[in-house]
Amino acid sequence: GADAPLAGRRALVTSGPTHEPIDPVRYIANRASGRQGHAVAAALARLGADTTLVTGPTAEPDPAGVTVRHVESAREMLTACEAALPVDVAVCAAAVGDWRAAEEAAHKCKREGRDAWALELVQNPDILARLSQPGANRPPLVVGFAAETDAVVANARAKRARKGCDWIVANDVAPGTGTFGGAHNTVHLITGDDAEPEAWPRLAKTDVAERLAARIADSLGEGS
Numbered sequence: 001g002a003d004a005p006l007a008g009r010r011a012l013v014t015s016g017p018t019h020e021p022i023d024p025v026r027y028i029a030n031r032a033s034g035r036q037g038h039a040v041a042a043a044l045a046r047l048g049a050d051t052t053l054v055t056g057p058t059a060e061p062d063p064a065g066v067t068v069r070h071v072e073s074a075r076e077m078l079t080a081c082e083a084a085l086p087v088d089v090a091v092c093a094a095a096v097g098d099w100r101a102a103e104e105a106a107h108k109c110k111r112e113g114r115d116a117w118a119l120e121l122v123q124n125p126d127i128l129a130r131l132s133q134p135g136a137n138r139p140p141l142v143v144g145f146a147a148e149t150d151a152v153v154a155n156a157r158a159k160r161a162r163k164g165c166d167w168i169v170a171n172d173v174a175p176g177t178g179t180f181g182g183a184h185n186t187v188h189l190i191t192g193d194d195a196e197p198e199a200w201p202r203l204a205k206t207d208v209a210e211r212l213a214a215r216i217a218d219s220l221g222e223g224s
């Protein structure tokens with residue numbers, strides 16, 4: 001119906017940072033707040049979607065009406081996402097750590113006995129790229145985010161092609177925008193190679209989420 005255009009649809013959203021363990025007491029993290037991803041999950045659920053939110057550690061409360069899977073590392077996030085499939089739409093808003101320690105030490109790494117410590121890092125899986133790979137379980141609509149500081153649209157277009165996702169929400173995170181961790185976001189929505197990028201006005205992250213959820217509902221509605 002008009003109130004629940006996503007009733008009967010399944011949605012997956014990633015949100016938050018990841019924590020990549022170094023040893024039992026230390027980890028590598030980033031400053032993502034989870035605000036945008038949590039708001040997208042809440043908005044999709046409000047439109048009636050059966051929504052799973054896979055989130056890294058964040059201070060954001062679990063959104064109402066959403067199935068929340070709490071994870072720490074990128075690898076745990078990927079496993080939880082794959083377990084949530086199949087879905088009609090996946091939105092990857094998490095700030096997944098690109099790197100993790102090559103080995104997680106079983107014991108706390110001691111300072112004594114060394115002046116320096118080189119930490120070897122290896123790449124984490126790219127969850128958005130994995131979800132976008134062709135295959136039986138590929139969601140019909142996969143949406144990524146692209147945090148850019150310059151040439152926002154050009155870089156986001158390239159990212160869309162590289163990742164293989166359908167839509168990209170490009171946001172300007174240049175210093176001074178206050179996007180990272182803040183309550184507002186200025187985004188461009190790119191829905192295809194030939195589609196004109198849509199410049200949305202500066203909006204509260206909750207309003208970006210509602211607009212995006214409405215667009216997703218329109219798109220899935222056309223397909224059914």
Ligand code: C5P
Nearest residue numbers: 092093094096125126127128144145146
């Ligand atoms: O490559 P970059 O990190 O800029 O891409 C951002 C997009 O990719 C976001 O949608 C983010 O959630 C997703 N991503 C991911 N897994 C990674 C890195 C990024 O899902 N390891």
